[in-house]
Amino acid sequence: MNSPKRILVSANDPGGANSIVPVVRALKARGNTVECVVTGPAVEIFSSGGILVDDVTSITENELRERVEHLHPSVFLAGTSIGNSIDKRIFRSLRECPSVYVIDFWSHYGHRFSQPQSDLSHLPTRICVIDERMRDEMISEGFPTDRLFITGNPHFEHFAEHITREREDRSRVVFISQPIRRDAGEGAPLGAMLDEYHALERVLEVLPAHLRLSIRLHPREDAHKYDTYLNERVEIDTEQTLEDALSKAGLVVGMFSPVLMQAALAGKPAISYQSGQIEEDPLPTNALGITKRVESNSELIRWIQSYERGEILPKSAVGLFPAGATERVVEVIDELLSK
Numbered sequence: 001m002n003s004p005k006r007i008l009v010s011a012n013d014p015g016g017a018n019s020i021v022p023v024v025r026a027l028k029a030r031g032n033t034v035e036c037v038v039t040g041p042a043v044e045i046f047s048s049g050g051i052l053v054d055d056v057t058s059i060t061e062n063e064l065r066e067r068v069e070h071l072h073p074s075v076f077l078a079g080t081s082i083g084n085s086i087d088k089r090i091f092r093s094l095r096e097c098p099s100v101y102v103i104d105f106w107s108h109y110g111h112r113f114s115q116p117q118s119d120l121s122h123l124p125t126r127i128c129v130i131d132e133r134m135r136d137e138m139i140s141e142g143f144p145t146d147r148l149f150i151t152g153n154p155h156f157e158h159f160a161e162h163i164t165r166e167r168e169d170r171s172r173v174v175f176i177s178q179p180i181r182r183d184a185g186e187g188a189p190l191g192a193m194l195d196e197y198h199a200l201e202r203v204l205e206v207l208p209a210h211l212r213l214s215i216r217l218h219p220r221e222d223a224h225k226y227d228t229y230l231n232e233r234v235e236i237d238t239e240q241t242l243e244d245a246l247s248k249a250g251l252v253v254g255m256f257s258p259v260l261m262q263a264a265l266a267g268k269p270a271i272s273y274q275s276g277q278i279e280e281d282p283l284p285t286n287a288l289g290i291t292k293r294v295e296s297n298s299e300l301i302r303w304i305q306s307y308e309r310g311e312i313l314p315k316s317a318v319g320l321f322p323a324g325a326t327e328r329v330v331e332v333i334d335e336l337l338s339k
Contacts, residue, residue: 008073016079017042041219152325176254
């Protein structure tokens with residue numbers, strides 16, 4: 001490119017925001033003009049990464065349309081979100097501007113690009129997917145093959161950063177919550193899977209008396225959603241960052257959050273409780289033995305006992321996520337900028 005180009009960036013949900021932060025840094029570092037228009041959890045994620053943002057949480061549709069027209073971007077880059085998120089609102093305001101989306105996880109493909117039903121009504125010019133499995137699953141759901149590019153998730157290259165073992169407390173179990181019930185209410189498929197409340201209740205039923213449970217809320221969850229479960233052994237995690245919470249954890253338990261992969265890549269034992277699971281396991285590290293999938297209380301008891309004996313440790317994940325994802329996403333953007 002002979003001159004800097006203006007790139008409009010947007011995100012709301014934490015997974016989508018994290019997936020494009022490394023790309024934004026790379027674009028800025030080489031001289032591109034990057035305007036970040038974000039809402040929700042993405043505001044803090046971008047800001048904590050030293051990226052200046054325009055928080056448009058309260059903006060009207062007319063104001064948003066005027067802002068997009070004023071910016072006149074060369075390319076629109078977005079992380080995906082469920083529901084009528086800011087990226088979809090911007091997408092509807094774009095004219096001839098090409099768009100690139102980065103998908104952060106293996107689930108809810110159609111609902112990332114639809115509002116409200118899964119009709120792929122918000123289909124971008126290019127979609128950056130993690131791997132062949134994701135591409136094949138999306139093709140089977142009706143996504144055009146020529147819009148899918150395997151790049152990896154740039155955030156995965158930084159997954160284990162700032163997670164240490166120095167402050168680890170083996171009596172501390174961290175439960176990674178997800179807003180599954182809320183997302184199901186917004187149209188994302190729940191299938192046969194039981195939700196986060198069911199998973200938490202099963203964990204509490206079998207948790208040995210000498211272990212304490214710290215619930216790490218998802219950024220989109222209400223701070224008081226688990227109030228009725230709290231007592232002297234069960235608390236809401238208050239660590240400033242997710243990495244701090246994982247650093248102090250001895251054992252990490254959840255359903256299919258990518259945070260389980262993050263914990264395992266940092267050397268933490270991670271259990272994926274998926275009773276009543278849908279046909280396809282959204283967490284690929286379970287099949288590889290890097291995270292441990294359990295489907296019943298008896299299995300959960302057995303794995304917690306194995307943890308107490310020091311017998312469950314993550315397998316090596318070397319090579320699981322090939323380096324260069326950020327550069328590959330930038331290449332997809334450059335291909336559109338060159339037209």
